[in-house]
Amino acid sequence: MPLITIVCHGLEDDLRVDGRGCEDYRHMEIETDVVSNTDGSAKVTLGHTAVLVGIKADIGKPRPMVPNEGYLEFFVDCSANATPEFEGRGGEELGTELSNTLYKVFNNKHSVDLKGLCISAGEHCWVLYVDVLLLQCDGNLYDAISVAIKAALFNTKIPRVHISADEEGGKEIELSDDPYDCMRLNVENVPCIVTLCKVGHRHVVDATLQEKACSVASLIISVTHKGTVTCTRKVGGGSLDPESIFEMTKAGKRVGKALHAPLMKLLQQEESLGKTRQKVGFLG
Amino acid sequence: MPTDTKRVRGPEVSQSPSLFLCKPAAVFPSHGARADGRQRDQVDVRPVFVRCGLVSQAKGSAYIEAGNTKLMCCVYGPKETERKDETDMKCGKLTTDMRFAPFSCLERGSWIQGSQDKDLSLMLHESLQPAVCLHKYPRSQIEVNVMVLENSGSVLAHAVTCASLALADAGIEMYDLVLGCSIRQDGASYVVDPSYMEENSCSSVGSKNQGGLTVAFLPSLNQISGLQSDGEMTEETLTAGVRTCIEGCYKLYPVIQQALAKAVRRAAPPPSES
Numbered sequence: 001m002p003l004i005t006i007v008c009h010g011l012e013d014d015l016r017v018d019g020r021g022c023e024d025y026r027h028m029e030i031e032t033d034v035v036s037n038t039d040g041s042a043k044v045t046l047g048h049t050a051v052l053v054g055i056k057a058d059i060g061k062p063r064p065m066v067p068n069e070g071y072l073e074f075f076v077d078c079s080a081n082a083t084p085e086f087e088g089r090g091g092e093e094l095g096t097e098l099s100n101t102l103y104k105v106f107n108n109k110h111s112v113d114l115k116g117l118c119i120s121a122g123e124h125c126w127v128l129y130v131d132v133l134l135l136q137c138d139g140n141l142y143d144a145i146s147v148a149i150k151a152a153l154f155n156t157k158i159p160r161v162h163i164s165a166d167e168e169g170g171k172e173i174e175l176s177d178d179p180y181d182c183m184r185l186n187v188e189n190v191p192c193i194v195t196l197c198k199v200g201h202r203h204v205v206d207a208t209l210q211e212k213a214c215s216v217a218s219l220i221i222s223v224t225h226k227g228t229v230t231c232t233r234k235v236g237g238g239s240l241d242p243e244s245i246f247e248m249t250k251a252g253k254r255v256g257k258a259l260h261a262p263l264m265k266l267l268q269q270e271e272s273l274g275k276t277r278q279k280v281g282f283l284g
Numbered sequence: 285m286p287t288d289t290k291r292v293r294g295p296e297v298s299q300s301p302s303l304f305l306c307k308p309a310a311v312f313p314s315h316g317a318r319a320d321g322r323q324r325d326q327v328d329v330r331p332v333f334v335r336c337g338l339v340s341q342a343k344g345s346a347y348i349e350a351g352n353t354k355l356m357c358c359v360y361g362p363k364e365t366e367r368k369d370e371t372d373m374k375c376g377k378l379t380t381d382m383r384f385a386p387f388s389c390l391e392r393g394s395w396i397q398g399s400q401d402k403d404l405s406l407m408l409h410e411s412l413q414p415a416v417c418l419h420k421y422p423r424s425q426i427e428v429n430v431m432v433l434e435n436s437g438s439v440l441a442h443a444v445t446c447a448s449l450a451l452a453d454a455g456i457e458m459y460d461l462v463l464g465c466s467i468r469q470d471g472a473s474y475v476v477d478p479s480y481m482e483e484n485s486c487s488s489v490g491s492k493n494q495g496g497l498t499v500a501f502l503p504s505l506n507q508i509s510g511l512q513s514d515g516e517m518t519e520e521t522l523t524a525g526v527r528t529c530i531e532g533c534y535k536l537y538p539v540i541q542q543a544l545a546k547a548v549r550r551a552a553p554p555p556s557e558s
Contacts, residue, residue, distance in 0.1 A: 093406075100403040104514040108494070217414075219511070228492070229522050232513045233407075239414035239507035242530060246523050253519045 004214040008200030017210065023255050025206045030147065030263075031280055032155035032270060040156025044148040047208065048138035051145050053130060053152040059161075059173065060127040062118065070117025070125035074102040075132065076145070082137040091134075097235075098132070098145065101193075105146070105222045105231040110189045112153070120163055120171065128156070139209045142220050146193035147263065153190055154267045157182035191222040191230045192263070194256040196248045198240060203248050205255050219248045223256025225264075318475060318482065320351065327531045329465065329477040332539055334446075336453040336547035344454020348446040351479060352436035355443055357450040362424035376421030380409040382430040382443055389435045390480070404440055411444045411464070411500035411510030417457040426456060437479040438466040444500045444510065445540060452544055460505050461540060465532035466498040467525050469517055474525065476532050493521050499529035503537045 007017060014022055026047035035041040040055040063071060076098040078091025085091070106112060117126040130152070132145050160181050162174045197207040197215040204211055207218070216238025222231045232249065234240060240248075322328040330351040339345035342358035349355075362376060382405040386392050408430065416426070428451065430443045441464030448462040468478040471493055475482055483496060495515020501508055508530075513522060 096399060096402050097406055100399055100406075104512075107514050108516040110516060224516075227519065228516050229519055230495075230514070230516050232511060232522065234508065234511040235410060237410065237413040239502060239505070239509040240511075242506065242508055242526065245508055245511065245526060249519055249522060 003210065007211060007214045011200055011202040011204065014202075016204065018208070020206075022202055023205045023251065025143075026208075028147070029280075030151050030266060030270075032151050032267065034279075039158060040152045040154075042148045042151035042155055043135075044144050044151065046140060046144040046147075046206070048136055049140060049144050050135040051141070051148045052133045052135055053145070053148040054133070055152050055156050056129045056131070057156065057158045058127050058129060059119065059124055062122060062125040066114075067122040068118050069114035070127060071114060072106055072112060072128045072130055074099045074106075074130050076102070076134070077132065078134050078137075082134040086134075086137075098141065101142070101220065101231065101233060102130075102132075102145070102149070104233075105191055105193065108230055110228075111191060111224070111230065112189075113186060116183070116185075117158075119161055119173070123171065124163075124173065126158060128153075139212050140195055140206050142193040142195050143206060146191065146222065147259075150187055150190045150192060150263065151267055153185050154187045154271075156185055158185070159183075188264075189224050189226075191224045191228075192256050192259050193220055193222045193231075194252045194259070195220045196252050198238075198244060198248070203244070203251060205251070219245060219252065221249060221252035221256065223253050223259075225257065225260035227253055227257045229253065320479065322475075322477075324473045324475055327476050327528060327535060329532050329535055332442075332445075332536065334449060334540060334543040336449055336543060337551065342450075342454070344450045344452070344456070346446050346449035346453055348442050348449070350438070350442055350477065352434055353439060353442055354433040355430060355439070355446050356433065357428065357430045357443070357446040359426065359428050359447075359450045359454040359456065361426035361454070362421045362456070363427075365423060365425045374422055375418040376424040376426060378409065378413055378416055378418060378426050378428065380405050380412065380428045380430070380447070382408050382432070384432045384435060388432050404443070407440060407498075407510060407512055408443055408447060411462055412447055412451070414507065414509040415448060415458045415460055415462045415502055416451065417459060420457050426451075435480060437481075437483050438464075438477050438498070440464060440498050440512070441466040441477070441500075445536065449540060449544060453547055460502040461537070461544075462500050462502055462509055463533040463536050463540065464498060464500045464510070465529040465536070466496060467528055467532075468496045469493050469515070469521055469525060474528065476528060493517050497522065497525045497529065499526055499533070501530055501533040503534055 029045040032042045034043045035054050038054040039057045043052045076095045078086045078095045080087040119125055130149060160176045160183055164172050195218055196203045196205055197212055197218040199211055199215045217234060217236035217240050220233050221229060223229055333349040336346045338347050339358050342360055344359040347356045383401055428447050430447055432439055444462050444464030467474050467476045468482055495513060495517045497513040500510030
């Protein structure tokens with residue numbers, strides 16, 4: 001019996017190949033502060049997909065149209081470590097697609113407080129370079145990346161700066177001497193991406209590569225904790241019925257909204273352990 | 285190093301003078317008539333001018349003009365695939381390329397494809413792929429090239445329409461024409477087929493429901509082949525927006541069909557009744 005028949009028939013009864021329900025995620029592990037050279041980092045493992053995000057804060061010039069805001073720059077690297085398909089320039093297309101989607105997800109006023117990243121209007125601001133590295137690829141990259149970015153932003157510590165005027169009237173930037181004197185970001189409104197794959201007549205959340213191969217199209221929807229949708233996108237070479245899209249949007253909003261509360265609790269718990277926390281690292 | 289004190293050199297990076305103007309950014313009111321006289325909250329798309337068969341060298345071509353947005357598309361193929369190792373023996377390959385002319389936007393762009401161009405090309409590809417009968421063209425490649433001559437809003441939507449017209453003009457077999465429509469949600473009201481100013485206006489009030497949505501639709505099959513949204517919207521607004529875009533596509537359908545029929549008649553005039 002071909003795989004697609006097995007998968008589709010199982011879904012009619014709300015059963016997936018690995019026993020999950022249609023809207024269940026695989027086992028997810030999150031660890032923050034894994035790379036010490038960054039200002040914030042996080043590693044997320046979702047089933048066999050592993051993603052590492054490092055955030056570095058640099059001082060730069062604000063964009064001309066918005067002089068009193070900082071900004072974020074995203075870069076996704078699909079290296080050949082993740083899967084042999086990414087050898088050479090194979091992963092470049094996927095990397096561009098992922099980073100362009102991330103720009104769209106964060107392209108609104110409330111996800112990250114950009115005004116808080118401004119140092120002096122029109123001259124200096126914080127630029128957060130968010131670099132995503134795919135370590136292992138087993139489907140559902142968008143979800144893993146968005147959770148990792150939220151965790152890494154939570155973990156980011158931006159040093160406090162003081163602007164002082166020096167003798168010639170120019171501005172001088174001083175970093176405070178205390179390494180613990182830093183600014184934290186409010187990640188309450190950072191959205192999480194939910195990918196819904198249409199397989200047969202049903203949709204599934206967190207599809208494995210097998211299920212993805214059986215689907216014609218997927219819908220990615222990024223949802224904040226309040227249920228606001230910041231970005232949607234249809235991916236894949238098939239077409240979708242408008243009714244399916246409405247159904248998937250509702251389901252995506254439900255799943256996405258439910259993801260935020262446990263995630264924030266987990267991050268705060270991990271933070272509160274402080275120095276007593278056991279670091280798992282990459283081999284755990 | 286001796287500095288030249290007699291000349292005043294300008295900045296090394298040249299910027300558009302419009303950035304230095306003192307007037308505040310235009311804030312578009314979220315109620316009242318739109319700048320070009322169309323209605324808010326109604327499916328009021330710009331009148332569209334389309335023509336097929338402009339480029340003699342291309343297998344199929346189309347030109348679309350909606351308000352001030354001007355796009356042209358050329359289709360080459362089906363031709364043999366260059367890279368044999370990636371050939372899927374059962375069906376053909378569709379490649380899309382969307383570029384902006386440097387003079388098309390308010391600020392001069394560059395000829396090198398930026399990430400925005402690549403992103404739009406990818407979305408164009410996703411919107412067109414479900415409609416083309418690729419299984420009828422094994423081991424072949426169909427190339428679609430869209431060039432934006434003037435960007436005055438909802439470029440992706442019109443690119444999708446233009447590209448599917450060009451594909452039809454080239455005689456590529458398709459399940460249906462793909463039409464694109466976009467809206468911009470601004471607070472409680474929306475505008476269909478926004479112009480460049482309407483797309484990029486920053487609203488003064490940090491209200492909810494700010495964003496843009498583009499939908500690519502196959503009218504006779506009632507299938508959505510492309511969907512993209514950004515900004516911040518509630519799920520109900522998004523759903524209502526998709527329905528509005530579908531209505532906009534239905535409005536456009538007869539015009540596009542007529543243009544295609546005219547082009548076919550021109551290319552092969554019916555035998556005269558004698």
